[in-house]
Amino acid sequence: MTTTDLTERTVDVAGRPIFVTEAGSGPAVVLLHGGGPGATGVSNYSRNIDALAQNFRVIVPDMPGYGGSAKHVDQADPFGCLATAMLGLLDALGIDTAHLVGNSYGGACALRLAMDSPARVGKLVLMGPGGIGTTRGAPTEGLKKLLAYYGGDGPSRAKLETFIRTYLVYDGASVPDELIDLRYAASIDPEVVANPPLRRPSGPTALRTLWRMDLTRDKRLAKLDIPTLVLWGRDDKVNRPAGGPLLVNLMPNADLVMTARTGHWMQWERAELFNRIVTEFLAS
Numbered sequence: 556m557t558t559t560d561l562t563e564r565t566v567d568v569a570g571r572p573i574f575v576t577e578a579g580s581g582p583a584v585v586l587l588h589g590g591g592p593g594a595t596g597v598s599n600y601s602r603n604i605d606a607l608a609q610n611f612r613v614i615v616p617d618m619p620g621y622g623g624s625a626k627h628v629d630q631a632d633p634f635g636c637l638a639t640a641m642l643g644l645l646d647a648l649g650i651d652t653a654h655l656v657g658n659s660y661g662g663a664c665a666l667r668l669a670m671d672s673p674a675r676v677g678k679l680v681l682m683g684p685g686g687i688g689t690t691r692g693a694p695t696e697g698l699k700k701l702l703a704y705y706g707g708d709g710p711s712r713a714k715l716e717t718f719i720r721t722y723l724v725y726d727g728a729s730v731p732d733e734l735i736d737l738r739y740a741a742s743i744d745p746e747v748v749a750n751p752p753l754r755r756p757s758g759p760t761a762l763r764t765l766w767r768m769d770l771t772r773d774k775r776l777a778k779l780d781i782p783t784l785v786l787w788g789r790d791d792k793v794n795r796p797a798g799g800p801l802l803v804n805l806m807p808n809a810d811l812v813m814t815a816r817t818g819h820w821m822q823w824e825r826a827e828l829f830n831r832i833v834t835e836f837l838a839s
Contacts (some may be wrong), residue, residue, distance in 0.1 A: 559605045561597070565623065568643040574623030575644070576615040579608025582677070583653035584837060586615045587641065589820070590660025590685070590753040591723065592704045592715055593738030595622035599658060602826035603833075610834055614653070616644055618664065620752025622741065628752045631760060632767055634686060638668035645675060654837050656680040658822055659794060660753060663687075663770060670775040679783040680833050682821045683791050686770035687798035697722035697793035697819065704742070705751045712739045722792045725818040776805050783809035784836045786829070788817030 559578045566573050576597050584607060588599035596615035597604070607613045617624040619640050629636035641664060645653055654677045657665030662684025669676045694702070700718045704710055716735050720727030741747075756764040766772060783806055787799035796813060803809040812832065814825055822829045 559608045561604070566644060566647045568640055568647050571619070571625040571627075571640070572623070573619070573625070573640065573644050573647075574617040575648075576604075578604055578613045578615075579611055581611045582837070583645075583648075583650045584611040584613050585641065585645075585653050585655050585665075586613065587618060587655065587657040587661025587664050588615075588621070589658045590621075591701055591718070591738070592710065593740070593742035594660075595741060598734065598737060598741075599661075599820075600822060603822050603830055606826075606830035607834060610838060611654075614644075614648070614650075616641065618661065618752075620747070620750075626744075626746040626750055626752070628750075630754065630756065631764055633753070633764075634663045634667040634768055634770070635671075637664040638671055641665075641668055642672055642675065651675070652677050654678045654680070656682075656833065657684060658682040659819060660685050663768070666770055666776075669781055670770075670773060670779055673779060673781060676781050678837055679781050680786065680836065681783065681802070682786045682829075683788060683794045683796075683819050684785075684798070684802070685794060686768050687794065688769065688771050688801050690765055690769040690772070692795075695792055695795060697791075701753070701793065702755045705748060705754070710739075710742050710748065712736075715739050715742060723819050724824055725788065725790045725816050726824070729824070771801060771805060777807065779806055780808050782836075784833070785809055785811045786821050786832075787811070787813050788819060788821050788824070789813050789815050790817055791819045793819040 562577045620628045655665035662681040663686035803811045
């Protein structure tokens with residue numbers, strides 16, 4: 556858990572509430588969380604905020620669909636919807652340029668924002684980001700479990716525990732029960748159950764949506780010269796580790812670090828390493 560003094564508030568972004576937590580001072584760093592059930596900004600980055608706040612103004616939003624923020628996400632273009640909301644947040648906070656740090660769903664949001672508005676992004680840190688080669692093979696078992704959470708007999712603590720301990724991290728025993736309880740409580744918010752933010756595309760436009768969500772097919776990626784650090788756990792069961800080399804081979808200014816015995820939640824499992832290399836990268 557964090558020990559740094561945190562400031563919490565709700566910011567109006569184009570008429571929609573976005574819940575934001577802040578700590579520290581200095582260059583702005585926005586931490587964008589993943590899309591698992593019950594995710595929030597602070598719960599995803601609880602082991603990183605203190606360290607990063609020693610050198611940066613750390614901004615940790617709950618993205619649309621999660622936590623204390625507005626619950627609707629445009630399912631025809633979810634990454635674009637998130638990127639627009641986070642760009643609007645930067646405007647509302649009066650921030651011209653920020654570093655973006657994104658895990659999974661948040662990584663896809665960060666990358667899409669950078670492609671849409673590159674002048675607003677200083678550097679990128681992407682941990683097992685979504686949207687990397689997603690049309691080039693069947694979904695992983697971890698992603699299937701994530702997308703099935705609200706299906707079937709509906710959400711349950713047992714389903715969430717299985718997903719987190721089996722698919723989200725390398726060592727399931729390392730996750731405290733309290734964290735699972737916290738995320739389960741957030742995952743059963745009636746608004747979220749009625750309108751899950753992360754779901755499998757369906758309907759007549761599903762194929763178009765899937766292609767739009769595969770960011771490696773966007774021609775702007777090969778021209779995105781923003782300094783980028785790609786971090787990927789070698790044991791990631793949600794987004795395939797092969798996405799790391801794929802991404803850095805497409806981007807002109809990207810480096811890759813892969814870590815052993817690490818799953819999808821690198822910033823939590825390898826917090827000390829993560830905090831050190833991210834601070835060095837952003838400060839250099």
